[in-house]
Amino acid sequence: MLGRLRHDKLKHIGHNYPVPDQFHSGYVALIGRPNAGKSTLLNRLVGQKIAAVSDKPQTTRFKIQGIITKPEGQIVLVDTPGVHQPGYELNRRMMATVQDALLGVDLVCLIRDASASTGQGDRFVLDLIKQSGKPALLLLNKIDKLDEKSVLLPLIDWYRQEYEWREIVPISALKNEMTDVVVEGCLRHLPEGEAIFAEDELTDQSLRVLVSEIVREKLLGVTGDELPYVTAVVTERYEEVRDDFTRIYCVIVVEKASQKKIVIGKGAGRLKEIGIHARQEIEHLLGHRIHLELFVKVEEDWRNKDALLNEMGLL
Numbered sequence: 001m002l003g004r005l006r007h008d009k010l011k012h013i014g015h016n017y018p019v020p021d022q023f024h025s026g027y028v029a030l031i032g033r034p035n036a037g038k039s040t041l042l043n044r045l046v047g048q049k050i051a052a053v054s055d056k057p058q059t060t061r062f063k064i065q066g067i068i069t070k071p072e073g074q075i076v077l078v079d080t081p082g083v084h085q086p087g088y089e090l091n092r093r094m095m096a097t098v099q100d101a102l103l104g105v106d107l108v109c110l111i112r113d114a115s116a117s118t119g120q121g122d123r124f125v126l127d128l129i130k131q132s133g134k135p136a137l138l139l140l141n142k143i144d145k146l147d148e149k150s151v152l153l154p155l156i157d158w159y160r161q162e163y164e165w166r167e168i169v170p171i172s173a174l175k176n177e178m179t180d181v182v183v184e185g186c187l188r189h190l191p192e193g194e195a196i197f198a199e200d201e202l203t204d205q206s207l208r209v210l211v212s213e214i215v216r217e218k219l220l221g222v223t224g225d226e227l228p229y230v231t232a233v234v235t236e237r238y239e240e241v242r243d244d245f246t247r248i249y250c251v252i253v254v255e256k257a258s259q260k261k262i263v264i265g266k267g268a269g270r271l272k273e274i275g276i277h278a279r280q281e282i283e284h285l286l287g288h289r290i291h292l293e294l295f296v297k298v299e300e301d302w303r304n305k306d307a308l309l310n311e312m313g314l315l
């Protein structure tokens with residue numbers, strides 16, 4: 001049985017919180033266009049990297065829950081894939097994940113890249129939230145990229161006319177600016193209720209999935225703009241050899257032999273680089289040494305293959 005990532009591995013937090021009169025808890029979906037910074041914010045708020053982040057759109061492929069427990073309440077943050085037009089079965093499932101997340105949460109956070117101009121995609125995301133009718137916060141992200149903060153004003157005006165936001169918060173997920181205000185805002189608008197997860201839990205993802213996401217993130221980091229969409233990573237074996245040593249085998253799936261060549265690189269240089277970066281981060285996550293082996297496998301048209309997508313845990 002594989003464990004989950006818990007706080008006790010990372011830092012101790014007190015076990016007996018005084019029970020405040022009103023404890024608020026619930027699920028909060030992070031919804032937005034690809035690259036808006038949803039996963040960056042999730043990692044920031046949880047205080048630990050649990051979701052892959054990259055500058056390539058469509059990094060997140062499935063639902064990842066991060067848990068934040070405070071004396072006043074518990075927030076289960078639901079990170080979702082960026083909203084985009086589905087082309088393949090993979091993308092259809094990604095969008096089904098977004099719809100599913102919207103249905104199942106108590107509160108929605110729309111994350112908008114405030115440094116980008118408004119487009120069709122933004123209108124589409126907004127319509128999804130309108131249709132859900134859920135209470136929502138508007139988070140205008142990447143304010144560190146703005147020379148003039150005043151450009152936020154017309155953006156806020158536009159969004160205000162479209163929906164009754166519970167709160168509008170300009171933030172920088174990357175620079176950790178105003179992120180505590182997001183936590184306070186979420187807690188304020190969640191219903192009263194008991195904690196859903198144990199207070200030391202950080203995520204509902206298995207270590208197996210966290211590991212393959214770390215490998216995929218490093219892969220995205222070293223490959224060009226074409227490859228992100230055609231690669232997937234599956235943790236095939238996860239052997240806890242000893243308490244302080246784990247052996248892990250991951251398979252990187254691509255669609256063509258030519259892509260396999262790109263991933264492996266000259267003299268297997270690229271694959272080694274991915275392995276080194278991933279191993280460092282996984283060792284940091286687990287707090288002990290690991291042996292990581294990466295394989296590359298060609299699986300034509302995997303993005304349309306139900307069996308493979310099921311194996312990857314995509315809905």
Ligand SMILES: Nc1nc2c(ncn2[C@@H]2O[C@H](COP(=O)(O)OP(=O)(O)OP(=O)(O)O)[C@@H](O)[C@H]2O)c(=O)[nH]1
Pocket residue numbers: 032033034035036037038039040041052053054055056057058059060061080081082083141142143144145171172173174175
């Ligand atoms: N300058 C700046 N960059 C940011 C900020 N937040 C996120 N980014 C960058 O934006 C890029 C996308 O971030 P992600 O967190 O992967 O975005 P996402 O919304 O999860 O994207 P998908 O999973 O593809 O939908 C990364 O390069 C981040 O470093 C921010 O506040 N400021």
Ligand SMILES: [Mg+2]
Pocket residue numbers: 038039040051052053059060080081082
């Ligand atoms: Mg993401």
